[in-house]
Amino acid sequence: MNHHYCPLCYAEIPIGSVTCPVCARDIEGWERETPYYDRLIWALRNPHSEVRMGAILSLANQGRADAAGPLADCAIQYPVDVVQGMAVLDAMERLPASPEKREALEKLSHHPAHAVRILAAEKLADLS
Ligand SMILES: [Zn+2]
Structure with missing residues (x-):
């Protein structure tokens, strides 16, 4: 099983999401800056x-x-x-x-x- 989760709201999201479809936050930006x-x-x-x-x-x-x-x-x-x-x-x-x-x-x-x-x-x- 290979699940992928939003690192910010922890919702399950499709692999490769740049923006979280649930909380709408910028995952890519967060990963780049953190x-x-x-x-x-x-x-x-x-x-x-x-x-x-x-x-x-x-x-x-x-x-x-x-x-x-x-x-x-x-x-x-x-x-x-x-x-x-x-x-x-x-x-x-x-x-x-x-x-x-x-x-x-x-x-x-x-x-x-x-x-x-x-x-x-x-x-x-x-x-x-
Ligand atoms: Zn999220």
């Missing part, structure tokens, strides 16, 4: 899990410490999505050690999903 990293952070709020998952994997590749907080918030916002929670923890592994990362892992060690909580606590212990 740095890639910022678009990835924004995509963490997308209600479609496949979009969030793509953003999580791409942020892992970017390896920026300041992604830790938004990644943790994404996992916390979808407490029943264990697969996503684990993907966020995998992504954390790729981020440099930093206060942001410690704070994010602390947050995730209180995640509602047991598996996420346990792994976050382990990674937190590894940091010290």
Whole structure:
């Protein structure tokens, strides 16, 4: 399945839309003016899990410490999505050690999903 969503209103739209047929905003302009990293952070709020998952994997590749907080918030916002929670923890592994990362892992060690909580606590212990 290959769906395409408006990055601004999250509606499903035809692939290659320059302007969103739902919210009428200029998608092409937004993509041109918004740095890639910022678009990835924004995509963490997308209600479609496949979009969030793509953003999580791409942020892992970017390896920026300041992604830790938004990644943790994404996992916390979808407490029943264990697969996503684990993907966020995998992504954390790729981020440099930093206060942001410690704070994010602390947050995730209180995640509602047991598996996420346990792994976050382990990674937190590894940091010290
Ligand atoms: Zn839209």
